[in-house]
Amino acid sequence: MNIIENLKWRYAVKKFDTNKTLSTAQIEILKEAFNLTATSYGLQPLKLIIIKNKEIQEKLLPFSWNQQQIVQASHLFVICIQDHYTSKEVENYFQLVQKIRNTPDDIINPFKKFLTAEIEKKTQEELFNSNKNQAYIALGNLLTVCASQEIDSCPMEGFSPEKYNEVLNLNTHNLTAVLVLPVGFRATDDYMKDLPKVRKELNESVLEIN
Template sequence: MNSIESLQWRYAVKKFDDKKLLSSAQINTLKEAFNLTATSYGLQPIKLVVVQNKDIQKTLVAHSWNQPQVEQASHVLVFCIPKKYSNAAIEEYFDLVKKIRNTPDEIINPFKEYLMGDIDKKTQEELFQWNKNQAYLAMGNLLTVCAIEQIDSCPMEGFIAEKYDEALGLNQQNLTSILVLPVGFRAEDCYMKDLKKVRKETNDVIIEIN
């Protein structure tokens, strides 16, 4: 399938086949795609928790407004961001730039100082919202990759972050959950499987300026 056909094939799965598991290669593709996601300034203030444990997944259903896909799915991907963000993350980023690109300090420092000053001006609430936006970018990217790779998925905002954080031990890592993405294979009796996709006409959502 081409890209458009893959996106037409994709839908938010309401019932997964709980007997089918993604291969290691498929999961590695999703991990790499997550790591390659575009983020503001390339800072990557996001982490991905990959859950493949039916006992934990069953526990998480109660914290996901009883959406059964969380337990049925092959894996559950949880997008996380730092609870608190500081200039230490900027330091780590530019250390990585130097390691990978061997960029000299005289080139790095002006931009580094600009970013650190910008971070200092923002409140933790503003930084949290900024980083939260990066999680949405990452999920959008993975939804597309899933479609291209013929991996079924169901993006979720409907869950109790505090309960997820507790169940997955995120509090001890200065992380909080933002989005959840069960992935796997659609069940043959998923009622949404053969329904036509409901979308506006392209001309209704595109504004062209020539």
């Protein structure tokens, strides 16, 4: 399938086949896709938690509005952001730039100074909201890559971040859960599987200015 056909094939799975599991190679593709996601200034203020443990998935179920995809899925992805974000992340980023690109200080320093000031002038709430927006970019990227690989998924906002943080012990890693993505393979008896996709006509959703 080409990418448009893949996207037409994709839907938010309501029931996963519990007998099917993603391969190690498929998980590696999704990990790489997450890591290659575009983020503001390339700072990557995100972390992906990958869970393949039915006991943990069961523990998270009551904190996910009892959506059964949480336990049915081959793997459960949890996209997180840092609970407390500082300009230290800028320092870490530019150390990586120098390591990979060997960029001279006189080229790096002006941009580094700008980004440091941008972060330091914002409140933690502003930084949290900004970084949470980056998580949605990563989610969209993962959905597209899943579709391209014919891996099923179901993006979720309906869960308790506080309880996820508690069960997964995320606070000790300065992380908080913001989005959930069960991945796997659709069940043959998922009632949504063969329903036509409902979308507006292109001329309703796209405005071209010439």
